[in-house]
Amino acid sequence: MKNVFNLCFIFLISCVGSAQKMQQVYIDHPDINKACFQFLTSEKSATSENEKIMLDTLYKISEQNIRETYLIGQIVYVSEVGEGKHLHLNKDGKLEYYRIKYEALTAKEGTEFFCAERLRLELEKKFQSTSAKLKKNPLDLKARQELETNLESYLKFSTAAQGKSQIVRNFLFFSLGKYMKGDQGLPVSPCEFTQKILNPITIATSDLTDPDSKLAWAANIQIFTGYELGFTMAGYCK
Secondary structure (H helix, E strand, O other): OHHHHHHHHHHHHHHHOOHHHHHHHOOOOOOHHHHHHHHHOOOOOOOOHHHHHHHHHHHHHHOOOOEEEEEEEOOEEEOOOOEEEOEEEOOOOOEEEOOEEEEEEEHHHHHHHHHHHHHHHHHHHHHHHHHHHHHHOOOOHHHHHHHHHHHHHHHHHHHHHOOOOHHHHHHHOOOOHHHOOOOOOOOOOOOOHHHHOHHHHHHHHOOOOOHHHHHHHHHHHHHHHHHHHHHHHOOOOO
């Protein structure tokens, strides 16, 4: 089975000649997110043969001697709203960046970016799905349980992003500003929130040099603490 896979992969690479195009071939693969998480954590084993094949594919793509230009996003501070921005879901459910940037990446860097983007997309969809449920019914117990699951997924993602490039760690940034208006529901639980995301913030901002990104993080940390404090004082957190 593996020999057949290797022959197929070699054939595809010879035809496509691009790590980025190869990544796009597998963008909707059912095992892509699991394999991407394993790839970012440098895991080599998988729970099933299909997952192992997908994981092997990511490693083989990352080993190509190719450097290509990727469309990435920058974290920006938006003074008009007093908070940082990075990405959002468009009407088609795809990630869009507030400030587009093009950057040349090696196959390994590009595969790490591709995987981080896939995992961040999955997280953003979870955040929005849960907040929509709570906007409709704030007492929905199942949705409230999802809050904890969302935060747990985010924390696992932050662990996978640790030690990676800044463009990968930028995916740890997310804005709570739009949810603070009181009519958008909640994406994550506010209870002990700042304590739980202290490590992800440290991972994301380690060696951060861009002034705009620093300002964006500083503004959003204030939003995070206000988010938790408001719900705690309201008796939401026990």
